[in-house]
Amino acid sequence: MARDLSTRLGSLSLRNPLVLASGFIGSDESLLRRAWEAGFGAVTTKSLTPKPRKGYDPPIVVDLGYGYLNAVGLANPGIEYLPRLLSLLPQEAVVILSIAGATPQDFRHCAEVGVENNVDAIELNLSCPHVKGLGMDIVEDVGYSLDIIEEVVSLGRPVYVKLGLTDTYMELVARSLDRGVEGFTVMNTVKGLAIDIESGWPILTNVYGGLSGPAIHPIALRMVHEIYGEYRVPIIGTGGVTGWREAVAMLYAGASAVGIGSYLFNRRVESIGDILKGIQQHMERKGFKDIASMVGYSHHR
């Protein structure tokens, strides 16, 4: 019997647990529609900032074989582009608006545009590791992150905080739940470096970049497990999911939904059908009747 893949992510109902991660084909309206049509349960936009950003000069992505290092520099068309970005999506599409900025006012402004355009949830990118003043600098300052969170939560939409690998993420989780955040997206890329040993220079124009893909999967899994174990909150488990096995592991660790990013670097977006099929077959083999019974399963062992 084919298993039902629908799931709940906090207050959102998803047709399946796969979520397009921010930064992948999420700044172009045709590609965003294609992602929805390919079968994602929800799509996250590229992080939008108050003004458009050009980003860094190439090279901006390095394929390391075991993951990717990128420093795109938050290139995006700006929050005013949102109505156009959403214009080709069907009414029923579940849209998570990712926003970034330097101040609580920046985030509030972007979130207000999101509310006007009826997005389903707002994801706060507090953790981009390669743009000074717009990313890790924020998430490492728990007090400042809370100021931003308060501004956005007050607008009444479900808010997800995108976490990075910091020493203080459990503190930020606890304190942002007190402020009314619905859940967390775990995790952003991890700051790293690649050097060209012929020239001796760093490969990325920005020098440092964010590591994604298989290399970070065990870290993401650990963070999801730790947060779910302590708080039982909605989590979009993101990081190195490159097949159905990692997706199942994310659910078992406690994620209610699974973010897909680097998997798309060298695949057509339609290939997420393989992940969905793999999850379904695993459910049949193991006798899970729904996704909800898989969420946090590793904590019951």
Ligand SMILES: Cc1cc2nc3c(=O)[nH]c(=O)nc-3n(C[C@H](O)[C@H](O)[C@H](O)COP(=O)(O)O)c2cc1C
């Ligand atoms: C090229 C690239 C661009 C990204 N852009 C964003 C972004 O705009 N906002 C954001 O919150 N995360 C961004 N991310 C991080 C991803 O959403 C995701 O958290 C991270 O890549 C880990 O997932 P993965 O291993 O499946 O790629 C980006 C990642 C990459 C590789």
